Amino acid sequence: MNFFKKICLVAIIVTFSFGAKVLAFSPASTPTYNGIDVSEWQGEINYVGVANDGIEVVYIRSSEGSSYIDPYFRTNYQRAKENNLKVGFYHYMIARSVEEAQQEATFFASVISGTDADCKLAMDFESFGNLNVEQINEISFAFLRKTEELTGKEMVVYSNTNDAINVFSQELANNYPIWVAEYGEPEPINNGKWSTWLGFQYTDRGEVNGINGYVDKDQFAKEIFLSDTTTIPNNTGTDASNSNNVYIVQRGNTLSQIANRYGTTVNNIARLNDIQNPNLIYVGQRLIIPNVNEKTSTIQTYTVQRGNTLGEIAVKFGTTVEQLVRLNNISNPNLIYPGQVLTINATNTLGDLGHNIYTIQYGDTLSKISAKFGVSIQQIVELNGIQNPNIIYAGERIKI
Numbered sequence: 001m002n003f004f005k006k007i008c009l010v011a012i013i014v015t016f017s018f019g020a021k022v023l024a025f026s027p028a029s030t031p032t033y034n035g036i037d038v039s040e041w042q043g044e045i046n047y048v049g050v051a052n053d054g055i056e057v058v059y060i061r062s063s064e065g066s067s068y069i070d071p072y073f074r075t076n077y078q079r080a081k082e083n084n085l086k087v088g089f090y091h092y093m094i095a096r097s098v099e100e101a102q103q104e105a106t107f108f109a110s111v112i113s114g115t116d117a118d119c120k121l122a123m124d125f126e127s128f129g130n131l132n133v134e135q136i137n138e139i140s141f142a143f144l145r146k147t148e149e150l151t152g153k154e155m156v157v158y159s160n161t162n163d164a165i166n167v168f169s170q171e172l173a174n175n176y177p178i179w180v181a182e183y184g185e186p187e188p189i190n191n192g193k194w195s196t197w198l199g200f201q202y203t204d205r206g207e208v209n210g211i212n213g214y215v216d217k218d219q220f221a222k223e224i225f226l227s228d229t230t231t232i233p234n235n236t237g238t239d240a241s242n243s244n245n246v247y248i249v250q251r252g253n254t255l256s257q258i259a260n261r262y263g264t265t266v267n268n269i270a271r272l273n274d275i276q277n278p279n280l281i282y283v284g285q286r287l288i289i290p291n292v293n294e295k296t297s298t299i300q301t302y303t304v305q306r307g308n309t310l311g312e313i314a315v316k317f318g319t320t321v322e323q324l325v326r327l328n329n330i331s332n333p334n335l336i337y338p339g340q341v342l343t344i345n346a347t348n349t350l351g352d353l354g355h356n357i358y359t360i361q362y363g364d365t366l367s368k369i370s371a372k373f374g375v376s377i378q379q380i381v382e383l384n385g386i387q388n389p390n391i392i393y394a395g396e397r398i399k400i
Contacts, residue, residue, distance in 0.1 A: 024187045027221040028177070028196040033057050035218040037090065037201065040072045042211050044303045044341060047083040048316070049210025057086045057220050059122060059199075063111045064092040066103045071247055071262065071289075077115060086225065088119025090158060091147075094127055098142040105146035106236045112151070113234035119224050120156040120198070121147060122179060126163065137169045144176060150235045153226055156198055164191035177223065198224040210305075212339065249285040256360075256393040262289045265384055266393045278393070304340040317344045329364075358400050360392050375400060 035057035038045065050058070060076045063069050070076075080087050091108040095101040112121070123143055128136055144155045159168055160181040170193050179199030182188040188200055199220045206217030247258060255266045255278050270278050272288045281287070302313060310321045310333050325333050327343045336342075358369060366389050370377045381389050384398045392398075 024185075025190045025194070026187070026196055027200065027219065028198055028223040029221045032200075032219040032221055033086070033224075035059065035199070035220045036206065036208060036211075037061070037216045037218060038072075038076055038211075040070050042213070042215055043072070045072075045076065045079065046210035046303045046305065047079040047085065048302075049305065050080075050208055051083040051085060053209040055085065055208060057088065057119065057218070057224070059088040059090050059119065059218070061124075062089045062091060063108050065094045066100070066107045069111055073111070081116070086118040087116075088122060088224070089115070089117055090122035090124050092127075093123060093125040093139075093143055095125075095139050095143065096129060096131065098138055101139045101142040102146045105143045106150065109147055109150035109232070110234060110236040113232050113236070116229060116231050117153065117226060118229055119220075120154045120177070120226055121151060122156050122158050123147070124158045126158075126160065128167070133167055133169075136167055137172055140168070140172060141175075151232050152228065153232065156224065158199070158201075161188055161191055164193060168193070179218075179220075179224070197221070210303075212303075247287045247289050249281050249283055249287060251283050253281065253283075255279075255281060258287065258289070259393075264289065265386075265398060267384065267386055271387075302342050302344055304336050304338055304342060306338045308336065308338075310334075310336060313342065313344075319344060358398055360398065364392065366390075366392060369398075369400070 033056040034054050036050070036055055037059035039061035058076070058080045060073060060080065061070045062073045077087060077089075089108075089112050091104065093101065093104055095104050108121075123140065125136070125140055125143070131139070140157070144157070147153075148155055155176055156179050157168065157172065157176045158179045158181070164173075164178060164180060173193035177196075177198045178191075178194045179201065180188045180191075180194075180197050181201040183201075183203050185202070188197065199218055201216050201218045204216050205214045208215055208217070247262075249258075255269055255275070259266045259269055266278050269275070269287060269289060275281070302317065304313070310324055310330075314321045314324055321333055324330065324342060324344070330336070360369070366377045366380055366386075370380060377389060380386070380398065380400065383400075386392070386398075
């Protein structure tokens with residue numbers, strides 16, 4: 001190749017390289033809003049810290065497939081709303097047929113019914129198995145249209161750049177906006193189908209106050225917000241809130257932690273799942289979790305952050321150190337630790353209206369608890385379905 005041809009080739013390559021950068025596409029409007037998207041993997045979130053860190057929008061995973069409800073869905077929704085954050089929901093889809101997609105849409109709509117979403121509902125479809133491109137798009141349309149029909153809300157497609165280019169169709173792009181994921185870039189590259197984005201997930205290793213560990217961080221254009229923010233109706237003929245949840249055991253879990261998370265008891269979970277030894281569960285085990293009526297719950301908790309004192313926490317929530325010590329059975333008010341979950345108020349009523357909820361502490365016995373609350377051991381046993389009054393677990397919540 002002669003020198004002139006080499007120069008021309010280099011010029012073409014350089015021009016193409018710079019041209020690729022020009023192809024980056026932009027938000028539907030500016031300025032954009034700071035956001036995060038969360039699921040059970042973030043665990044307990046302190047939304048006061050999140051809001052104070054400049055986050056304005058939170059997308060919450062509500063569900064997966066046709067039966068799995070994220071165990072933190074309701075808590076995340078309630079606490080985000082309490083801190084005046086804009087809320088959206090996404091569903092992780094695993095359907096392998098149009099029929100399954102419609103079933104998942106029905107489940108999704110049922111799970112989020114009764115909530116007040118601020119943002120378009122999102123389809124997260126990224127696990128395709130052996131589906132071909134045509135099948136993927138048919139399934140996507142089925143889910144999106146069915147969800148719209150049942151909820152009356154607008155939808156957005158969550159997709160990484162590669163799938164936007166190679167999987168999702170131009171027809172899909174013509175009908176639904178995109179929330180695009182591309183990490184390590186100041187802006188996503190043009191995928192050739194969508195002209196603008198409503199959401200841009202730019203990292204999965206974000207750090208935000210109030211969240212332990214990494215979290216996905218996003219930018220959202222104002223067009224991500226719903227034009228109709230009325231309460232999502234239940235047009236499915238079912239009520240997912242009245243069904244049992246399914247929880248997949250994670251590393252480090254105990255039955256008492258899981259029971260505490262769902263507002264139930266170790267005994268109830270053990271009985272439902274035929275567990276002979278409550279101290280023996282394993283990673284990946286699927287547990288049926290009895291549903292608790294969360295509508296009567298006014299429980300408020302706080303996850304201790306590094307540097308916190310009980311005095312600071314008491315002032316923040318308008319309570320007293322003495323109240324926090326009593327509610328959490330703290331022996332030394334000067335000794336709290338990061339990650340500790342404190343009950344802030346005692347007016348919570350999970351389950352039957354009129355009963356208090358007590359979290360069992362290390363060293364507690366039913367005798368001590370009955371004396372503390374002025375009730376009999378037999379009343380506690382009958383109210384909570386306790387099989388053996390001599391066996392209770394720290395972290396378990398019981399009705400009093």
